[in-house]
Amino acid sequence: MSTGLGEFLRSRRERLTPEAVGLPLGRRRRTPGLRREEIAELAGIGVDWYIRLEQGRAVRPSVATIDALAAALRLDDAERTHLAVLAHQTARPPFVRETVPPAVKRLIEGLDRPAYATGRRWDVLAWNDAACELFTDFGACAAEDRNILVYLLLDPATRRLFGRGWAVMARRTVAQFRAAHDVFAGDPAFTGLAARLAAHSPEFTAWWEDHDISVGRGSGQKTLHHPSRGVVTYDFANFQTNDDDAVRLTLFAPTG
Known part of the structure; x- marks a missing residue:
């Protein structure tokens, strides 16, 4: 699996704040956004499994899991579609510039x-x-x-x-x-x-x-x-x- 999925998940996690998802502020945070374990909990999935997704390892989430992650990360429709494409993409042939008929x-x-x-x-x-x-x-x-x-x-x-x-x-x-x-x-x-x-x-x-x-x-x-x-x-x-x-x-x- 490419790192594109992991980079996208991380970028969306880091833009969220505890207030945006109804979590208490708690102790001071050293990095922006939510922690991985917080997103995993909001999505109802295992922390280790979510970490593997952010690392771009060979994990293929189900449609239900994609929907849960999209909800946890507060994704809009375009972002949710993009997440699904990244999660299920397969190897592509090299890009060839299109030709207009x-x-x-x-x-x-x-x-x-x-x-x-x-x-x-x-x-x-x-x-x-x-x-x-x-x-x-x-x-x-x-x-x-x-x-x-x-x-x-x-x-x-x-x-x-x-x-x-x-x-x-x-x-x-x-x-x-x-x-x-x-x-x-x-x-x-x-x-x-x-x-x-x-x-x-x-x-x-x-x-x-x-x-x-x-x-x-x-x-x-x-x-x-x-x-x-x-x-x-x-x-x-x-x-x-x-x-x-x-x-x-x-x-x-x-x-x-």
Whole structure:
């Protein structure tokens, strides 16, 4: 079993306080969060068994145990789903960058509104001219830079474009990437990207250590501070392709 499960459990245990789960404060605590034995008691499982889970040892919890741990750790729906995936994951083949079907690629390129397609790693797999004009020229980027996380966290112009909304959006995207990263635990395609981002973005490093998990939003609005258009607001929506549910299509349209 990968250490992803253990790291996730530990991160969620350390963010809890005795008050949050109705436990007395007791003696002074040297480390943040609850103790392992407290989580085990709240979940109704053995302490040794819980310790083995945090250590990433070969233990496969039942659905009932996952539900009990999720309740003890006060997990939301996205975190509970992530816990179940980590607990039952099996060895995966090495990650291979997704391919956008030719028909979908032609549809994207033919749209007069900004559109692009991304994969599990947030690689930008297809785009159109309108997306390049609104965001950045993906076609002119090196292949390794053609990635939403790289664009958001390592390109200074992106912060100016998204203004005050940048931090919320960037953190949410990191939380979505974390969910995929943990499923592909140890895969160089994911660990390498995470290491690159950590080396150049202090915000990424801080958010990464929180182990936040997000499934993202299907639709919403983004307000941009465009260098030539000024302040503009766009509606956006995300769709998965039937050919490969890892390929996500994002479409934009100006409001009003």
